[in-house]
Amino acid sequence: MRAQNRPWLLLVLLAPAAALFVLLTMYPLARVFLLSFAASDHGFEGARFVGLENYAELLQGRSFRRAAWNTAFFALVATVAEVLVGLGLALLLDRAFAFRRALTLVVLAPYVLSTIVVAAIWRAWFHYDVGFLNNALRAVGLDGVPWLFDPNIALLSIALADVWQNAPFCFLILYAGLRSIPPELYEAARIDGAGAWRRFRDITVPLLTPYLFVAALMRTLDSFKLFDKVYAMTGGGPGNATETLSMHVHRLAFRFFDIGLASAAAVAMILVAGTLGAAYAVQLLRSEAR
Amino acid sequence: MRKPIAALAVATALAVGAVEAQAQDRLVIAGRDAAFGTALARMVEAYQQRNPTVRIERLELPGGPLYERIALNARERARALDVVMLDDIWAPEFMANNWLADLDRLGGVPGTFVKSADAVSRNPVGTGPRFAAPMVGNVAMFAYRGDLLAKHGLQPPRSWTEVATIARTIQEREPGVAGVAFRGIRGNPIVTGFLPILGAYGGEIIDSQGRAALDSPAALAALEQFLALRPLAPRGVETWNATEVREAMEQGRIAMSAEFWPGWAGTLDDASRSRVVGNVNLVSPPGQTRGPAPMLGAWMLGVAADSPNAARALDFIRFVVSPENQKRIAIETGNPPTLAALYADTDLVRQFRWYPAQLQALENAVARPRIAQWNRVEAILGEHLQMALVGQTQPREALAEANREIQRALAR
Structure with a gap:
């Protein structure tokens, strides 16, 4: 007899997963949500209800607005660059040529490094006086770039390090997508006289779109949580030019122990990430329905 | 068959008891990194040699994460730390929240410290009981x-x-x-x-x-x-x-x-x-x-208020701020002492020719605002x-x- 015909069995089978979900996801979320309406420096102990005061303070505070802008800007720039670089790598490595496997390994290498190692490598490369990048620029007669201490460049520099580390992830997804396109389509198009650009535009792009969407969405969600690279490379500076929402929440919660304000900021983050996640789920369900 | 099982049970109980007894004589120290960390590491090494049965664990952290670790430990009442190293500017918050043990009540720390560093290790400042012992007499x-x-x-x-x-x-x-x-x-x-x-x-x-x-x-x-x-x-x-x-x-x-x-x-x-x-x-x-x-920038050692090994922690602090170890820290790591008399020590003045000026600055040092x-x-x-x-x-x-x-x- 199928389990669907026995609801009690379904309940029993689902219970452990549901219990874990409630305990590890719903309970902390509910707690954060409730604390966002309180003035508290340590959970509910001694907490005082303040209504929407924390949200009002967040919106009035320049630090939060700047952190939100930095996060959105970083997520957009890093995601677009990572998907484009990943697509370029996938198109390149989808062709047969000598040392292709070796090159694939090299391309994937940054992705397996820990983020702190990546941050340490790039921090050294970005060093104004002795960094590899500025040495290379000076070798060709150009001036060094203040990669990490110019407020107009610092976030882009971190995005560059992020692209180096995470473009291989997009490459993996898009490469899998390319391999799933039947070669007969390209052969037929070639016979019909379609050039390389036309084949790319009319076959590759439409059939790769779901993969592009998945790669972009997963990278957006991950970029949105950016914390470790900023923490290790700039600490949020110069000024507040690289402070992200995650860093802002961390500072409020663990440096200032302003748990109410930190919870309100976290709720704002959850709302944005939840919206992106829902979009992903809807797209996934639609593609499954097709 | 029963005898071997009984023997095994007794042996296990004894082993567990021995481990527990040993575990009680332990010390978890949360301290800074860099030059402060080197000084603390040397002291831990020397203290361990003198007390080989004590299990010592030292956490080495930069300033920000150290503050977070100590504050979280105290707020969560985790009882995970015994000795904590603190910047003098954290003292008002730590003392106001009762996160540090009263060292005078535990038995006191002997020594005549430089006045400015001594003042900020007490609550109320300068007059109250001692909640920390100054370890590094830094002044800008x-x-x-x-x-x-x-x-x-x-x-x-x-x-x-x-x-x-x-x-x-x-x-x-x-x-x-x-x-x-x-x-x-x-x-x-x-x-x-x-x-x-x-x-x-x-x-x-x-x-x-x-x-x-x-x-x-x-x-x-x-x-x-x-x-x-x-x-x-x-x-x-x-x-x-x-x-x-x-x-x-x-x-x-x-x-x-x-x-x-x-x-x-x-x-x-x-x-x-x-x-x-x-x-x-x-x-x-x-x-x-x-x-x-x-500006005063003293680093101090305190005993976490919820330390399960407070007596051992106090003993370690007394060891670190003793004249011979303060001198050793200065000579080996360059960290300035907090005992006033050492600024006239001929060996130290020979090695650090700026000590007279430093003592003068230290005596006139301005502490940062004492607010939680x-x-x-x-x-x-x-x-x-x-x-x-x-x-x-x-x-x-x-x-x-x-x-x-x-x-x-x-x-x-």
């Missing part, structure tokens, strides 16, 4: 290259405007040498770099009534003076912390440092590392409209100072905004 000094100033016929600066003039002169005449350096990274470093200038101009962060006081002409003049040093500093000074300033001074790449902690000076006269042996002088910071305002919210106030000011430094905001706007946010933080 001013450093200058005596050889370069003499070469160009310049006198040591007596004011911050003279600092800028001398820095400009040397920068023009000495290729490859920047006029002056400071720690520009946001948060605690830039704030501690700015405070001696603020004090010299008579500015305050918090006034005597406990209100934010940065929106003042004195503070604005101090900030403008601080920003005037930026073009005279090496490029990238906005990202400089202690390591960069110390190395630049050791390698002869800067003529002066607006802030130089004695803890960084241990290797200045070490020919294997330094290119400026005997050429760097450490003195009290310059004044301006007021006299010099050297200092951590937040410092973060706010540090952010706005750096925004002004990198040109994201104008000085007046930076101070006004910092003042507003600090006032709000004080009211929370």
Whole structure:
């Protein structure tokens, strides 16, 4: 007899997963949500209800607005660059040529490094006086770039390090997508006289779109949580030019122990990430329905 | 069959008992990294040799994460730490929240400490019982290259405007040498770099009534003076912390440092590392409209209030601040002592020729505002100072905004 015909069995089978979900996801979320309406420096102990005061303070505070802008800007720039670089790598490595496997390994290498190692490598490369990048620029007669201490460049520099580390992830997804396109389509198009650009535009792009969407969405969600690279490379500076929402929440919660304000900021983050996640789920369900 | 099982059970019980008994004589120490970490590591090693049965675990953390670890441990009542190393500026918050044990009640710590460091280890300041023992007697000094100033016929600066003039002169005449350096990274470093200038101009962060006081002409003049040093500093000074300033001074790449902690000076006269042996002088910071305002930066050791091994923790602290170990720390790691008598010790004065000036600065040192919210106030000011430094905001706007946010933080 199928389990669907026995609801009690379904309940029993689902219970452990549901219990874990409630305990590890719903309970902390509910707690954060409730604390966002309180003035508290340590959970509910001694907490005082303040209504929407924390949200009002967040919106009035320049630090939060700047952190939100930095996060959105970083997520957009890093995601677009990572998907484009990943697509370029996938198109390149989808062709047969000598040392292709070796090159694939090299391309994937940054992705397996820990983020702190990546941050340490790039921090050294970005060093104004002795960094590899500025040495290379000076070798060709150009001036060094203040990669990490110019407020107009610092976030882009971190995005560059992020692209180096995470473009291989997009490459993996898009490469899998390319391999799933039947070669007969390209052969037929070639016979019909379609050039390389036309084949790319009319076959590759439409059939790769779901993969592009998945790669972009997963990278957006991950970029949105950016914390470790900023923490290790700039600490949020110069000024507040690289402070992200995650860093802002961390500072409020663990440096200032302003748990109410930190919870309100976290709720704002959850709302944005939840919206992106829902979009992903809807797209996934639609593609499954097709 | 029963006998072997019974024997096994007894053996297991004995083993568990032995492990538990041993585990009780243990010590978890949360301390700083860098030069402070080296000093603490040496002390742990020496204490372990003297007490081989004690299980010691030492956590080595940078300043920010150390604060977070101690504060979280105390708030969660985790009973995970025994000895904690703390910046003097964390003391008001830690003491007000009863996170530190009363050392006098535990048995006391002997020794005559330098007055300013002794005062901040008590609650209320200066008069109350001791909640921490000063381990490192740091005070912000001013450093200058005596050889370069003499070469160009310049006198040591007596004011911050003279600092800028001398820095400009040397920068023009000495290729490859920047006029002056400071720690520009946001948060605690830039704030501690700015405070001696603020004090010299008579500015305050918090006034005597406990209100934010940065929106003042004195503070604005101090900030403008601080920003005037930026073009005279090496490029990238906005990202400089202690390591960069110390190395630049050791390698002869800067003529002066607006802030130089004695803890960084241990290797200045070490020919294997330094290119400026005997050429760097450490003195009290310059004044301006007021006299010099050297800033106290003592690091202390306390016993966590919920420590399960408080007696052992106190014994370790007494060991570290004993005269022989304070002297050993100074000689081996360059960290300045907190026992007043050691500043006249002939061995130490021979090795650290600036000790008489340092003791004078230490005796006159100004402690940062003793408020429980200092951590937040410092973060706010540090952010706005750096925004002004990198040109994201104008000085007046930076101070006004910092003042507003600090006032709000004080009211929370």
